[in-house]
Amino acid sequence: MPYHSFRHKPLTALTSLVMLLTAGATLSGCASDDDGDNWSVSAPVSAGQAIRLDSVPSHEPASVYRLTYRSTDARNPHQLVRVSAQVLVPRGPAPAGGWPVLAWAHGESGLHLTCAPSVMGIGTVQARFYDGWLRQGFAIVATDYPGMGEPGAPLLLNARSEGMSVLDSVRAARERLPDLSDNVVLNGHAQGGQAALAAAAMASTYAPHLHILGTIAAAPPYLDEQAAQELLHPANPHSFSPAVPELLTLGQSLVEADPSTDINEAFTPRGQRLLHDAGSMCASDFFPIAKRSDLTPATLLEPEAGRVLAPAFDWAKYPGFSLPSPVLIESGAQDLHTSTSQQKRLVARLCAAGTAVTHRIHDASHNGTLAAMLTEAHSFAGQLLAGTKPRSDCNSAK
DSSP states (O other): OOSOSSOOOOOOHHHHHHHHHHOOOOBOSSOOGGGOOHHHHHSOOOTTOEEEEEEOOOSSSEEEEEEEEEEEETTEEEEEEEEEEEEEEESSOOOTTOEEEEEEEOOOOBSSGGGSHHHHOOOHHHHHHHHHHHHTTOEEEEEOOTTSSSSSOOOTTOHHHHHHHHHHHHHHHHHHOTTEEEEEEEEEETHHHHHHHHHHHHHHHHSTTSEEEEEEEESOOOOOHHHHHHHHSOSOTTSOOTHHHHHHHHHHHHHHHOTTOOGGGTBOHHHHTTHHHHHHSBHHHHHHHHHHTTOOHHHHBOTTHHHHHHHHHHHTSOSOSOOSSOEEEEEETTOSSSOHHHHHHHHHHHHHTTOOEEEEEESOOTTHHHHHTHHHHHHHHHHHHHTOOOOOOTTSOO
């Protein structure tokens, strides 16, 4: 599973403090007084509603904005949460019908508010990734997830929460930017791959006015029962593995979502000492700290870990597998975070449900998969825009 597709350092403490002071709280029932935008204050409150759209200085060949919007709280469908996103719109006149939208969902970057890409800004690697899609003629709507960039409980790998954020960010961006088309390609890496697939499964009922052309998912996790057991009971429990920081981060996310969770029954005292770091550090910093701790699954987990963490494994389940538009899944043969066997099971599940899936495996690491897939991803998206149906691998022996 991912530990930061685009590596940045958080903004300065002063910048983060300013963003915290201007951020709103969880929303329920009516617009909050601190929205600071007359548009949102006077509008009916609903998911997919824009709250603010602020221009951001950037060297990108695009107009760049920070968007805040409302999305549905995955824990309570009667409540709304405030979420942030980046929006990039190519310069120049829009094509007939508007700019097609690439809805980008980022990989795991951490639980702390300042780990959100919209707070950290666009780094060099991320800029190269965005530039490729801008050259393809896409506007980019790159959402954070609830609890990142705006106050709230971060629900790590909560598929429904992620999927609703992806869809609501596009709806909110189109509300404010009329040059954006309703033609959308969903794209994500790792946690974001899960988000993109979840959004595809929910779109027809949750955001029916969006026209989802297809989905591109790089290294998406599939936490079925087998994957959960592999995390809890790896083949070599006495060696460090990415499961250590992943389980700690998942446990901390569960505690923030439900403070009544007795996390002490899941982790040993040594593991418990790292839980605070899992919630306060970005993933690129927490991963090496967890590795240097010499913790292994055998020294991290208590016998009741599976029972305690079960709610988090449950919220990671995909909302559906029968997707109405084509899917491209890209895997890395050297991926130590999300195994190719896990992704092959996901492909088989999607195919069995009638989804048209193209599956490619690259000789690449977890983060390397994102770079390895770009040429094929651009081609796949181009076929979708042209109305060409990509070839499905579902009837081929893998």
